[in-house]
Amino acid sequence: MALDARGGLTSAHVRLVAQGLGVSVRTVRRWVAAARSEGRVGPLPRARFAVTPHVRGLLAVWGGNVAAVHRELVAVARAAGDPDAVPSLATLQRAVARDLSAGERAGLRGGEAARRRYDVYGKRPPTHRNACWEGDHKRIPVRVDLEGAAVCPWVTWFVDVATKVIVGVAVTPHQPARDAVLAALRSAISRAEPYGPGGGLPGVVRVDRGKEFLCRAVERALGAFAVPVEGLPAYKPYRKGTVEALNGAVEEMLLVSLPGYTHRARPAEAYRPDAAEDLLPYPDFVKALLDWVAWWNTEHRPEGLADGVTPLAAWEADPTPVEDVAEERLAFFALEDDGRQRKITTKGISWRRRFYIGDWMAGHVGTAVRLRYLPHYDGQIEVFATEEWGRHLGTAYLAQAATLEQRRALSSVREKKARQLKADLKAAEKLRRTRYTATTTAAAPRPRRTVTAAQAQAEIVEAQAGDLAARALPDLIPPREPPPSWARPVVRPRPAVGPLSASRQPTDGGPQGASGVPEQ
Numbered sequence: 001m002a003l004d005a006r007g008g009l010t011s012a013h014v015r016l017v018a019q020g021l022g023v024s025v026r027t028v029r030r031w032v033a034a035a036r037s038e039g040r041v042g043p044l045p046r047a048r049f050a051v052t053p054h055v056r057g058l059l060a061v062w063g064g065n066v067a068a069v070h071r072e073l074v075a076v077a078r079a080a081g082d083p084d085a086v087p088s089l090a091t092l093q094r095a096v097a098r099d100l101s102a103g104e105r106a107g108l109r110g111g112e113a114a115r116r117r118y119d120v121y122g123k124r125p126p127t128h129r130n131a132c133w134e135g136d137h138k139r140i141p142v143r144v145d146l147e148g149a150a151v152c153p154w155v156t157w158f159v160d161v162a163t164k165v166i167v168g169v170a171v172t173p174h175q176p177a178r179d180a181v182l183a184a185l186r187s188a189i190s191r192a193e194p195y196g197p198g199g200g201l202p203g204v205v206r207v208d209r210g211k212e213f214l215c216r217a218v219e220r221a222l223g224a225f226a227v228p229v230e231g232l233p234a235y236k237p238y239r240k241g242t243v244e245a246l247n248g249a250v251e252e253m254l255l256v257s258l259p260g261y262t263h264r265a266r267p268a269e270a271y272r273p274d275a276a277e278d279l280l281p282y283p284d285f286v287k288a289l290l291d292w293v294a295w296w297n298t299e300h301r302p303e304g305l306a307d308g309v310t311p312l313a314a315w316e317a318d319p320t321p322v323e324d325v326a327e328e329r330l331a332f333f334a335l336e337d338d339g340r341q342r343k344i345t346t347k348g349i350s351w352r353r354r355f356y357i358g359d360w361m362a363g364h365v366g367t368a369v370r371l372r373y374l375p376h377y378d379g380q381i382e383v384f385a386t387e388e389w390g391r392h393l394g395t396a397y398l399a400q401a402a403t404l405e406q407r408r409a410l411s412s413v414r415e416k417k418a419r420q421l422k423a424d425l426k427a428a429e430k431l432r433r434t435r436y437t438a439t440t441t442a443a444a445p446r447p448r449r450t451v452t453a454a455q456a457q458a459e460i461v462e463a464q465a466g467d468l469a470a471r472a473l474p475d476l477i478p479p480r481e482p483p484p485s486w487a488r489p490v491v492r493p494r495p496a497v498g499p500l501s502a503s504r505q506p507t508d509g510g511p512q513g514a515s516g517v518p519e520q
């Protein structure tokens with residue numbers, strides 16, 4: 001068009017453009033004629049249906065079901081007397097596929113987790129060892145035997161992002177707390193046996209916003225070594241992809257082969273969990289998991305490492321210096337301070353209304369001490385001197401601890417009470433909730449169980465009587481007669497009121513009322 005405006009457009013130019021675009025000369029001349037007459041240099045815009053905000057809202061209501069949205073649009077248009085205003089189902093489907101991305105359509109069907117599968121996250125640049133650790137909890141989908149009960153344990157671990165070495169692991173038979181995080185961090189920082197050789201102080205620890213990772217105990221423990229904790233935004237697992245990949249790898253490589261695996265494919269019959277005698281004992285499971293961790297570090301060759309080496313080989317080949325921490329500094333890394341001074345008595349050390357004793361306490365009665373303890377564990381405490389803070393005196397153990405049989409009997413009693421309470425609450429819920437019959441038409445449902453007037457009145461009276469008895473006050477009951485030995489008040493008769501008595505003064509010196517009569 002610029003050549004045509006200057007008068008320099010020739011047939012050679014038209015043939016050159018046609019050859020470069022792969023079209024005929026006639027097509028190029030038609031494009032030029034349309035630009036001269038209509039002023040456009042592109043194809044004619046076609047009127048087509050587009051997805052409006054109203055249609056997007058209907059797609060969200062119907063979970064991405066385009067056919068259901070089309071039926072609703074047709075029903076509304078027919079009610080308005082304009083059935084031709086709605087496009088065909090095929091047109092609506094093409095518009096949804098054209099105007100909404102694959103991630104948006106998946107999000108309408110399956111929510112945020114489904115939409116996230118279509119996002120592009122990129123990859124962090126490579127770093128050196130101990131530049132960053134990632135930590136996480138994982139619920140192990142394997143039922144194990146713990147003192148006769150089947151439980152699903154949890155694992156808390158930390159992995160080095162650069163070399164993929166698992167530096168620290170801690171296993172708990174229940175949902176972990178800050179004590180598990182501190183124990184895993186201690187094993188990660190220490191390089192002594194059996195934890196080494198990977199470890200040392202990291203540059204930063206990246207975790208999610210779990211309250212166990214961001215608690216003050218973890219902040220103080222890592223803050224003493226000037227190690228920051230980076231709390232990632234919630235519901236964004238891709239921000240710590242290394243440890244999330246480890247969570248999936250342990251399930252595919254180890255857990256699926258263990259007895260008691262809860263995600264195993266099963267036949268169409270009713271689900272029957274593995275018998276208790278077929279489950280792994282808890283210590284055996286911990287050993288199997290730690291063996292797998294050793295295999296991961298020393299034999300497995302994960303993708304992403306240069307030259308296909310093992311994580312431990314990549315760790316040892318990295319020339320970055322490692323900052324070690326003395327073992328005496330890590331001996332009580334996971335312990336919390338009691339915050340007050342206590343004294344050793346002849347019964348031991350009193351803490352939380354319990355006494356703790358140790359063989360080293362002989363000859364130290366009256367000594368002022370400080371205590372440190374493992375969070376959520378009161379079986380033993382560590383005792384330190386007050387005049388030299390940091391000097392460890394010894395370990396004290398709980399005196400008169402319950403035996404295994406007593407703890408099992410206590411657990412049985414507590415479970416029985418819990419089952420009874422659950423049954424009572426379930427029965428109360430049945431009485432409270434009114435159930436109705438199923439309906440096949442647009443009519444009000446009828447109650448399943450019909451109560452007579454006499455039954456309703458009897459139950460109301462019984463409930464009111466119970467409430468009054470529960471709210472009865474002790475002062476409503478008349479007191480008993482006092483013993484004869486008690487001194488009782490003497491009631492004097494009131495004298496007659498007259499001209500002579502009005503001027504008479506009280507002989508006992510008692511107080512007088514407004515009328516001059518002695519008060520009783």
